Amino acid sequence: MAKKKIFVKTDISIPQVKLTHRKDNTSLVFAEELPPLVQVVIFSSNTTKYRKFDFSPWYQVGIDEITYACQIQISRFLAGQDIEVETITVTQYCRSGLRPFLNYLTLRAVALERALTLADFNRGMIDGFLAHLADFGTSINTQKTTYNAAKTVLATLGRRGVVGISDSGDDATFPRNPFPNSNRFVKGETSLSKNERTKFANAIKTAVMPIWDDNSALNGHLLACAFLVVALHTGRNATPLLEMSRDCLRNHPKDNSVFLVLWKRRGQNTSKVVLRADSNQEGILESTPTLTTNIERLIRRIISLTSPLLIDAPDHVRGRVWIYSSNAHQSKGKVLGLTPQVIDRAFKLIAEEYDLIDDNGDPLRVNLSRLRKTFGNRIFELSNGDIAATAAALGNSPKVADEHYLKPDENTKKNWKFLGEVLVQELLSNTIGATYKETPMGKCRDITNGQYAPKNAGATCMSFLNCLRCMHYAITSDDLYKLFSFYYRIYEERSRMDKRRWGREYAHIPRLIDDYIVAEGLKRGVFKAAAVNEARERARIAPHPFWSVDLITTLEIVT
Template sequence: MGKRKVYVRTDLSVPQVDHRFDQQGRVIVPPEAIPPATTLVTFGRNATSYRGFDFSRWYGTGIDLITYACQRQIERFLTVQDTAVEVSTVASYCLNGLRNFLDYLVLRATALGHELTLADIDRELIDGYLGHLAGQGGATTTQKNLYSGTKAVLQALGQRGLIVLVAAGDEATFPRNPFPNSNRKAKGETPLPKTQRQAFAAAVKQAVMTIWRDDESLTGELLTYALLIVALHTGRNTTPLLEMGRDCLRAHPKDNSTFLILWKRRGHNTSKVVLRGESTNERLLESTPTIKINVERLIRHVIARSEPLRAEAPDDLQERVWLYRSRGNEGTGQVTALSDNTLQYGIQKLVTNYGLTDSDGQPLRINISRLRKTFANRIFEILDGDLATTAIALGNTPQVAGRNYLLPHEDAKRNWRFMGDVMVEELLTYTIGTTYKTPMGHCSDPVNGQYAPKREGATCINFLNCLRCRHYAVTGNDLHKLFSFYFRVFAERMHMDKRRWTREYAHIPRLIDDYIVAEGLRRGVFKLAAVETARERARFEPHPFWSYDVVSHLEVFA
């Protein structure tokens, strides 16, 4: 019996561009199709505060066909066509990408004096758009985000044959890397130092206490404080926390433990966190010695107190945990759920009311991303540098956890802090290192230096301590040797216990990247091109001293 043929149904409601192709392959759209009857695209409720985007302002400005195609593509994204994209991501495509792109096209059409069509989208136009973004004066990371949102829409149009995409070569529609080294320019959040973490934890614990009183109404601020406690003790991201479902607590096979289940939009998967039950001696995350608040009990209490509000909540919010009755100017008395805006307002009020400040006396910067990094580093510290288990606690791979979340241990910071005063002067000193050279850089006194054996006739080969020696300096000519050592340290992970590598070696490449190279670039001692060239050369052609043929184990220098 032959294989049964399966017929695929076509959904006629899927947004399509009403078009045909002429003999030259150009897209032709009937004039009556533009503008469409409805120019407003509605997003519905999503992780952002934006609920729609109106394309009407760009019709009749000389770019009608492109505007029409972009609107239809956004509508297709929202109906999960072409690719699965979160609604919040689609909103970002419009608000950050297309808005700037279409504004640029209006300027270009006006300057050229003729209408732009889909056939005009080529490398020259994209280069002009990149120049337009640069001319607005925004940060490189901002320019990259605007460009990426635009590119996602244009690529989808190209995959459907509405624009011609050139994949490679000088005429490639999209340049291969228009924002080189942009990842180094982005400044991620930093974890809270211990004293600031303790002050914040004590403040939020005090602020949330009234939630246990049944005569105290649930407000956005009060629920914000409860959510912050959950964030501090679980390290979860903002959107999964805001969208916590009322069935988020599940049974755990171990007594006195419960699973907290959260939905991850981007990964289309769930995230599990184990919550401990009541304990007289438990000190969750050691946020502060006085905090022994039970996260599971707090969540259950919020669920119970918000239960009467479910009947009045909008259908798409009835399964949320963080329900409260609005007291704002708009929608007073209506049942709603915590949003990102409400969360930010509650945080600002907490910081102000409790006088939380950073080490410079400025208002303490608090957000969920920073609490997640705080959680990660505290877990890493408690587990004595166990990267794999820390990554599991975060719900990431070890590579992502190590690169994006972890900072050097506090002990490592103390051991290496004095480098700051020494290395800057050494980098700017052009008189040292002219006599002696090491496989790491320059040394002004390898016989009687800080870590030299100080025995007659003995020369220092303790190269693992070069980075913290006051006699050590790096010039542009030493970058190849420095990066060769850098990659050799990474390679050593394959030859020893991972915990030991983390404890004894992990700080070395981080210091080279974040201090020596970054400081040298900032002060003009190194040129960016020379740094990149030396890095790539060292990756594939390491300095002979740092090959395994010469040095089998770095322990000989310890």
């Protein structure tokens, strides 16, 4: 049965930019007199502190038509028209995109000594805006963010026919790539080191302790500290945590466990974290991260302490966990929802109060992005490098987790340093490649004193059935033919021995080759799919002489 399509309802009462052409087609005339009576756009509930955007500074300064078109477009976004976008994103369109763009147009109108209209929208205006952003001396990525926010609004106006847009040629309204190689300038957040993580965890644990005191008042800072504890131990993104509903704790099939269920706006899906209710039992890595009872108890404590506030809470925060009564002079007694600004302030206060410093001796800088990456690297460490478990815990694909969250640990750095030293030594002695010796299974770093070698004077290791689990074993694309010849020889042994014995002693070997060596090699780009298929077919038709039946009648001599 086909799934019923659900149509999203939108408010069609939002006015359009009604334009009528004069007979001579020289200009456009608005059906509504400018400037309009309403010049403020109201934002609905969102996780920022911004609830409105005022367009009045850009009216009666020579850009009325463009300002009005942008204002109406923002109203349409908020009403769910044209494109589906969250309110918090619309606030960024206004503050990060339209504000600098309209400021630029104001300067342009003064320079041209005339009013700008929608008919003036062209490539020259966009190029001037890009030059205007560059003059401020901000980073390339800040300029790119500002430009993309403004472009989204302007491009939507173009699709609706409010402004003319050219899509191709040298006069294309929007340049194809105004910020080439901008990704090279991106410096993402790094995870906390083990020492930094320990310091911060101890500090935040101490800071949140008053929440268990019945006589302690739940203010914004204490609530933010509790929020940081949950963020540190769950690794969730800011928005799902801030919008955590009061029914976020759900029953789990296992005893003494619950689900922490969060809503992810971008993916339109839920994210589940398992909270384990037995604090004396070590967490077990599953498809979702498992945490100790302290986090569950902390969330339930917050829900209990904030329950009396629900009566006076505004509608947009009434269903949330993170609410508090404000002590600020202007909003004293009002029930507010936790915001990123309050959380950032809590980070700074904790770092100052507990004198937290990083590994370089500088004041420790912490934010939610660093906590999420710290969580991912911690899961990767506890799972002994299991990228799949780490990706599941983060709620990402393995590729995203590997490229954007994980960093090399100390063991990895030591291994790379050792590899570099060996490579330099081989280059200087003109013996590159001599570290590994050729074997019927591939390559071995130590064929006389290896992990499964007999370690007798002059004796060479022949324990080829153990190569796949030996730390000295290595394989390149040139060795695939040998590997698959061995692979097919293992399957041939089924007809020569008891099936139960084959299943007990040999069945794991083909699985290791398929699921570990070949699959990992393809994923990391070490092997090419064409080379794997060619070597597999060649080994099936004409196996390597060492693994032919004529040479070795039974595999027992290589065990």
